[in-house]
Amino acid sequence: MPMTSIDPDEIAKFEAMAAEWWDPAGKFKPLHMMNPVRLDYVIDQIAAEFGRDRRAARPFEGLRILDIGCGGGLIAEPMARLGATVTGADAAAGNIAVARLHAEQQGLQIEYHATTAETLLEEGRDFDVVLALEIVEHVADPAAFVRMCRDLLRPGGLAVVSTLNRTARSFGAAIIGAEWIMRWLPRGTHEWNRFITPDELAEMAEGAGLTMVDRRGMVFNPLSWRWSLSSRDLSVNYAVTARRT
Numbered sequence: 001m002p003m004t005s006i007d008p009d010e011i012a013k014f015e016a017m018a019a020e021w022w023d024p025a026g027k028f029k030p031l032h033m034m035n036p037v038r039l040d041y042v043i044d045q046i047a048a049e050f051g052r053d054r055r056a057a058r059p060f061e062g063l064r065i066l067d068i069g070c071g072g073g074l075i076a077e078p079m080a081r082l083g084a085t086v087t088g089a090d091a092a093a094g095n096i097a098v099a100r101l102h103a104e105q106q107g108l109q110i111e112y113h114a115t116t117a118e119t120l121l122e123e124g125r126d127f128d129v130v131l132a133l134e135i136v137e138h139v140a141d142p143a144a145f146v147r148m149c150r151d152l153l154r155p156g157g158l159a160v161v162s163t164l165n166r167t168a169r170s171f172g173a174a175i176i177g178a179e180w181i182m183r184w185l186p187r188g189t190h191e192w193n194r195f196i197t198p199d200e201l202a203e204m205a206e207g208a209g210l211t212m213v214d215r216r217g218m219v220f221n222p223l224s225w226r227w228s229l230s231s232r233d234l235s236v237n238y239a240v241t242a243r244r245t
Contacts, residue, residue, distance in 0.1 A: 010138040021072025037227040058083025070134030073099035117148040160161030162239035166195035210242035
């Protein structure tokens with residue numbers, strides 16, 4: 001396992017964009033557009049695994065959730081509103097500063113730290129749920145990072161990981177479309193050769209001692225300009241859920 005999971009060049013990319021996390025028309029516009037579908041998937045998986053009624057006012061009361069690579073808090077805040085005790089961690093200090101300020105403005109209590117997964121492990125932290133969303137393709141060693149996510153889980157805990165598949169379609173959508181044509185993101189935000197296929201991610205999870213529970217694609221329709229979940233199309237964006245036994 002490497003001494004650190006972070007890649008300084010990748011951290012610098014997101015530090016440069018930190019102030020725009022909560023601007024739905026800014027550099028994180030694609031993430032804001034995808035976030036409702038991504039959030040729906042996360043809520044469904046947690047509710048099913050822990051026997052919670054997602055229609056309740058605070059269905060995740062009593063659950064400890066870590067959002068690793070939390071960015072500005074786009075997922076951490078909804079988790080807190082659903083009653084969970086939330087810790088957000090990000091190696092980019094600028095992201096954490098933005099996340100803290102926004103949570104305070106919303107009256108939400110979220111424990112934010114500019115830190116890494118390995119530091120949380122050294123501190124002996126553990127959680128019911130670890131969310132690693134759109135981060136595994138940016139870390140120095142994806143397999144080691146997945147192992148750390150597993151070690152941060154309590155027995156019976158759940159890991160939800162979302163990322164980009166390494167296909168011709170993902171190159172067209174995430175790089176040519178989002179970066180070169182639409183210019184939603186600065187050129188170079190993504191590196192196609194760092195994308196991870198669902199089978200590769202499943203192999204990492206199982207090698208770390210996790211049991212795969214579910215995997216689903218998140219599909220953008222350019223005609224309706226909407227995102228949806230798919231059990232068949234994992235060719236661009238996708239998410240997987242795995243359990244620590």
